[in-house]
Amino acid sequence: MTTMLEVARRAGVSKATVSRVLSGNGYTSQETRDRVFQAIEESGYRPNLLARQLATKNTQTLGLVVTNTLYHGVYFSELLSHAARMTEDRGRQLILADGKHSAEEERQAIQYLLDLRCDGIIIYPRFLSVEEMDEIIEQHSQPIMVLNRKLRRHHRHCVYSDQQAAAAAVVDKLVEMGHTDIAFITGSADSPTGIERLAGYKQALVRHEIPLRDELIAHGKWTPACGAAGVSTLLGRGARFSALVASNDDMAIGAIKQLHQAGVSVPEQVSVVGFDDIALAPYVIPSLASVKMPVTEMIQETISRLITMVEEGEAGELPSFSGKLIRRDSLKRLLE
Amino acid sequence: MTTMLEVARRAGVSKATVSRVLSGNGYTSQETRDRVFQAIEESGYRPNLLARQLATKNTQTLGLVVTNTLYHGVYFSELLSHAARMTEDRGRQLILADGKHSAEEERQAIQYLLDLRCDGIIIYPRFLSVEEMDEIIEQHSQPIMVLNRKLRRHHRHCVYSDQQAAAAAVVDKLVEMGHTDIAFITGSADSPTGIERLAGYKQALVRHEIPLRDELIAHGKWTPACGAAGVSTLLGRGARFSALVASNDDMAIGAIKQLHQAGVSVPEQVSVVGFDDIALAPYVIPSLASVKMPVTEMIQETISRLITMVEEGEAGELPSFSGKLIRRDSLKRLLE
DNA sequence: TTGTATGCGTTATCAC
DNA sequence: GTGATAACGCATACAA
Numbered sequence: 001m002t003t004m005l006e007v008a009r010r011a012g013v014s015k016a017t018v019s020r021v022l023s024g025n026g027y028t029s030q031e032t033r034d035r036v037f038q039a040i041e042e043s044g045y046r047p048n049l050l051a052r053q054l055a056t057k058n059t060q061t062l063g064l065v066v067t068n069t070l071y072h073g074v075y076f077s078e079l080l081s082h083a084a085r086m087t088e089d090r091g092r093q094l095i096l097a098d099g100k101h102s103a104e105e106e107r108q109a110i111q112y113l114l115d116l117r118c119d120g121i122i123i124y125p126r127f128l129s130v131e132e133m134d135e136i137i138e139q140h141s142q143p144i145m146v147l148n149r150k151l152r153r154h155h156r157h158c159v160y161s162d163q164q165a166a167a168a169a170v171v172d173k174l175v176e177m178g179h180t181d182i183a184f185i186t187g188s189a190d191s192p193t194g195i196e197r198l199a200g201y202k203q204a205l206v207r208h209e210i211p212l213r214d215e216l217i218a219h220g221k222w223t224p225a226c227g228a229a230g231v232s233t234l235l236g237r238g239a240r241f242s243a244l245v246a247s248n249d250d251m252a253i254g255a256i257k258q259l260h261q262a263g264v265s266v267p268e269q270v271s272v273v274g275f276d277d278i279a280l281a282p283y284v285i286p287s288l289a290s291v292k293m294p295v296t297e298m299i300q301e302t303i304s305r306l307i308t309m310v311e312e313g314e315a316g317e318l319p320s321f322s323g324k325l326i327r328r329d330s331l332k333r334l335l336e
Numbered sequence: 337m338t339t340m341l342e343v344a345r346r347a348g349v350s351k352a353t354v355s356r357v358l359s360g361n362g363y364t365s366q367e368t369r370d371r372v373f374q375a376i377e378e379s380g381y382r383p384n385l386l387a388r389q390l391a392t393k394n395t396q397t398l399g400l401v402v403t404n405t406l407y408h409g410v411y412f413s414e415l416l417s418h419a420a421r422m423t424e425d426r427g428r429q430l431i432l433a434d435g436k437h438s439a440e441e442e443r444q445a446i447q448y449l450l451d452l453r454c455d456g457i458i459i460y461p462r463f464l465s466v467e468e469m470d471e472i473i474e475q476h477s478q479p480i481m482v483l484n485r486k487l488r489r490h491h492r493h494c495v496y497s498d499q500q501a502a503a504a505a506v507v508d509k510l511v512e513m514g515h516t517d518i519a520f521i522t523g524s525a526d527s528p529t530g531i532e533r534l535a536g537y538k539q540a541l542v543r544h545e546i547p548l549r550d551e552l553i554a555h556g557k558w559t560p561a562c563g564a565a566g567v568s569t570l571l572g573r574g575a576r577f578s579a580l581v582a583s584n585d586d587m588a589i590g591a592i593k594q595l596h597q598a599g600v601s602v603p604e605q606v607s608v609v610g611f612d613d614i615a616l617a618p619y620v621i622p623s624l625a626s627v628k629m630p631v632t633e634m635i636q637e638t639i640s641r642l643i644t645m646v647e648e649g650e651a652g653e654l655p656s657f658s659g660k661l662i663r664r665d666s667l668k669r670l671l672e
Numbered sequence: 673t674t675g676t677a678t679g680c681g682t683t684a685t686c687a688c
Numbered sequence: 689g690t691g692a693t694a695a696c697g698c699a700t701a702c703a704a
Contacts, residue, residue, distance in 0.1 A: 001477070003681055014691045019683060027689050049451045050390045051681035054696050071417035074410065081407035084434045093448065096432050098420045112429065115385045339697055350675050355699055363673050387697035390680050
């Protein structure tokens with residue numbers, strides 16, 4: 001690989017000069033600029049980003065940690081595509097690290113990005129506790145943003161929705177539509193998001209004085225197959241319901257399939273609701289739409305805040321955006 | 337950030353010694369090892385990967401370039417999750433670069449990964465021509481693998497399926513099942529894959545002496561919305577068909593939705609076929625399954641070959657794997 | 673077994 | 689305007 005020194009020799013100047021014309025910092029005459037570019041052309045020179053990053057102590061990259069279990073399913077590609085686009089719009093590069101499927105591996109992924117000296121890091125935790133997240137933020141100088149968790153101490157470092165309220169709102173709407181037999185398929189039992197959504201379902205039932213019936217609750221683990229299995233379980237119990245709330249889009253998709261196979265028409269006989277909506281919408285599954293923060297806005301707020309921290313060294317107090325419950329227009333639209 | 341020098345001082349040794357105990361290269365006494373680890377603990381030292389990569393001229397990373405248009409949809413998350421897992425299984429890290437939506441941006445993404453000195457690069461081209469891919473491979477010392485394209489010169493550097501044959505095989509099966517009115521929704525007109533799949537459809541019709549009817553062909557651009565629009569177009573024309581081939585899974589999903597909305601039952605009245613299958617299967621869309629190489633195998637072969645090149649410096653002639661037409665068991669299974 | 677010295681390819685701070 | 693030269697943090701050949 002040809003280096004800067006090689007270019008300097010060809011152009012008959014010093015490394016320093018080549019560096020100047022390339023970075024645009026410092027004065028250089030038009031003539032030497034031409035000669036340098038000429039030399040670059042001829043030699044096929046390409047800057048070594050590693051060396052540059054080491055010298056400048058600045059990588060122009062943001063790291064993202066996501067659990068492997070999210071890689072499958074419709075939510076992830078939305079998350080990633082927005083994150084990548086927005087990061088690059090801000091002149092930086094997104095680096096993805098796999099959080100795999102355990103707390104330890106999630107830690108390793110974070111550590112890797114830190115060791116790579118990313119300017120900032122975004123974490124979508126799945127196994128790490130909010131306590132540990134708070135600690136990690138304190139222990140490192142790089143700015144860190146946490147998605148989908150409400151941190152105890154670092155409020156400015158997290159963006160999340162009130163999952164319980166969102167789930168309750170969905171049930172509210174169903175009740176409003178006249179449903180009383182509302183089934184529910186849970187997410188993973190060890191997932192905070194899953195737990196909160198289930199709590200919201202129960203909370204809303206209580207609010208509407210609808211008795212909670214265990215036979216209407218099936219347990220899943222976020223995948224389409226679980227959604228299908230959940231429906232089988234419900235039907236197998238002889239449970240009767242006119243609405244079904246699945247804890248995410250993937251399970252809703254699986255559930256609808258299974259309902260179809262069982263000869264139940266959707267949404268005529270059973271209304272099915274997912275939670276993520278953005279990804280689901282194009283798939284035309286009859287969703288009630290999400291009441292929680294859409295991925296797009298969530299990522300946008302996160303990256304925007306992270307980059308502010310990176311550039312201003314964490315100075316300045318930002319207003320808290322998290323916890324805001326956003327009702328999307330699509331909710332109304334789809335309910336008509 | 338505390339560096340190696342700091343650790344060396346604390347442990348009362350030289351930087352070189354610290355480096356040795358960390359890398360495991362060279363001899364070190366148990367005692368100094370203990371002291372060094374002790375010092376590392378105390379100081380919270382973390383290695384700077386950038387410096388290490390610069391010094392060793394080895395990054396232990398593989399780069400992947402994918403167009404932004406693929407980010408949406410079910411195929412991408414499959415592709416990425418397998419790529420990430422397999423890369424890490426081989427002890428390396430995958431770095432994703434966004435190819436966005438033009439040839440120029442695809443070039444830039446490749447260039448970025450090269451400048452980052454990735455050990456090897458995988459490209460899933462969308463806008464770059466095979467000619468240019470061949471040139472890029474020749475111009476760079478890093479090993480490069482190309483997905484889903486048949487290169488003219490560097491046969492060992494690409495893994496692909498015969499898309500035309502795959503499409504034809506799908507039609508063959510439909511004909512075998514008794515269908516003669518087979519509609520088709522194309523992919524993007526500027527996409528090689530899309531063109532080849534359409535060609536396969538036409539080829540099979542000719543082979544079975546079924547007249548080609550333009551009214552049975554709708555044009556799409558890979559998205560679910562296009563699949564739905566395609567169905568609308570077909571129905572709007574008053575076209576009658578008992579089978580519909582969509583050029584990818586996303587469009588098949590959209591098409592099925594639209595058929596449902598139009599009161600057409602699937603698959604009773606119309607059989608719908610997608611192409612990617614792996615992602616589609618859990619969603620329970622009645623697919624005929626893919627005849628082309630599944631993502632999993634494609635990625636596996638690619639990474640395996642790439643790492644071989646990286647480690648052996650491109651030495652050794654590998655047998656050609658590309659172009660192999662893999663019939664999946666699911667094809668039979670689903671057709672029963 | 674350990675230390676010294678040099679290199680990796682840049683950037684940045686000086687003089688000139 | 690330009691050229692030495694010292695960082696940046698780590699690895700490694702060689703000497704000890």
